[in-house]
Amino acid sequence: METADTYTIVLTERNMGYAGQFYMVSKEGIGEAPISVGSGYGNPLMFSIKAVGSVTKGIMNDPYGEIGIRGPYGNVWPWKSYEHVVAIAGGIGIPPIKALIEDMQGHTSLDKLTVLYGARSPSDIVYRSEIETWKEEMDFRITVDKGDENWRGHVGVVTTLVPEIKEYNHGAAFVIGPPVMMKFSVKSLLDAGFAEDNIYLSLERRMECGIGVCGHCNIGRWYACEDGPIFKYSDTKEEPELFL
Ligand SMILES: Cc1cc2nc3c(=O)[nH]c(=O)nc-3n(C[C@H](O)[C@H](O)[C@H](O)COP(=O)(O)OP(=O)(O)OC[C@H]3O[C@@H](n4cnc5c(N)ncnc54)[C@H](O)[C@@H]3O)c2cc1C
Ligand code: FES
Numbered sequence: 396m397e398t399a400d401t402y403t404i405v406l407t408e409r410n411m412g413y414a415g416q417f418y419m420v421s422k423e424g425i426g427e428a429p430i431s432v433g434s435g436y437g438n439p440l441m442f443s444i445k446a447v448g449s450v451t452k453g454i455m456n457d458p459y460g461e462i463g464i465r466g467p468y469g470n471v472w473p474w475k476s477y478e479h480v481v482a483i484a485g486g487i488g489i490p491p492i493k494a495l496i497e498d499m500q501g502h503t504s505l506d507k508l509t510v511l512y513g514a515r516s517p518s519d520i521v522y523r524s525e526i527e528t529w530k531e532e533m534d535f536r537i538t539v540d541k542g543d544e545n546w547r548g549h550v551g552v553v554t555t556l557v558p559e560i561k562e563y564n565h566g567a568a569f570v571i572g573p574p575v576m577m578k579f580s581v582k583s584l585l586d587a588g589f590a591e592d593n594i595y596l597s598l599e600r601r602m603e604c605g606i607g608v609c610g611h612c613n614i615g616r617w618y619a620c621e622d623g624p625i626f627k628y629s630d631t632k633e634e635p636e637l638f639l
Pocket of ligand 2: 601602603604605606607608609610611612613618619620621
């Protein structure tokens with residue numbers, strides 16, 4: 396278990412997806428849910444999952460049981476197109492950023508990446524041991540909405556860290572997390588001078604097929620499964636239900 400309600404599973408299969416993509420993960424007799432690739436391409440396939448509903452709780456309650464996977468599906472974080480990337484993750488948005496770090500490792504310097512990670516409280520922080528390593532290898536900043544008696548780090552929502560990274564506003568920003576966090580992250584990034592075209596959002600929608608057939612995941616004229624889950628803010632900003 397990573398936290399009281401979030402767990403990581405590592406499979407024997409290699410990950411054939413890149414950071415930003417997802418697999419449809421199923422538990423027989425229960426159903427299927429989209430789950431992000433949580434490791435770099437070619438590494439053991441890993442998912443970190445928050446137990447919120449039937450599939451995610453079903454997998455947690457049967458840790459040695461079989462699961463089904465199909466994928467990878469969806470598009471990728473376009474990190475290769477930029478000299479610098481600021482990745483902002485809230486809550487269970489962190490696995491695709493772990494995959495991003497692992498995809499970049501070995502291909503480019505991690506100096507190209509700054510990560511801002513926000514968790515609700517110290518006990519909600521996922522990947523504690525990895526974070527200790529990442530802090531030594533790169534600019535990885537973490538904050539909690541509410542601290543506790545042992546917390547010596549930054550306190551405040553993740554958007555409060557954005558003014559600190561203004562110097563990178565010529566590059567890209569990748570944002571993933573709960574809708575309200577994404578909405579206010581975009582506002583802070585625009586205030587800090589990032590261009591609308593360079594802000595990318597990973598949008599979560601309910602999915603059935605994962606391959607552009609059922610129409611369950613639409614965002615305006617797009618399907619989150621096939622055209623996304625990553626979208627440019629400039630392309631989607633007029634969608635009335637962007638931050639659902
Ligand atoms: C591309 C993508 C990547 C994702 N990656 C991850 C990941 O790495 N880790 C992770 O933990 N999660 C991830 N998710 C989220 C995950 O797919 C959802 O939480 C999924 O719904 C869990 O399935 P479930 O059957 O356990 O929960 P569900 O039974 O689907 O319930 C999930 C939540 O949605 C609510 N809900 C149920 N039905 C509806 C409905 N019809 N309309 C609105 N709300 C409803 C429930 O009350 C509950 O709060 C990702 C989602 C997407 C789209
Ligand atoms: S989940 Fe079926 S079209 Fe996207």
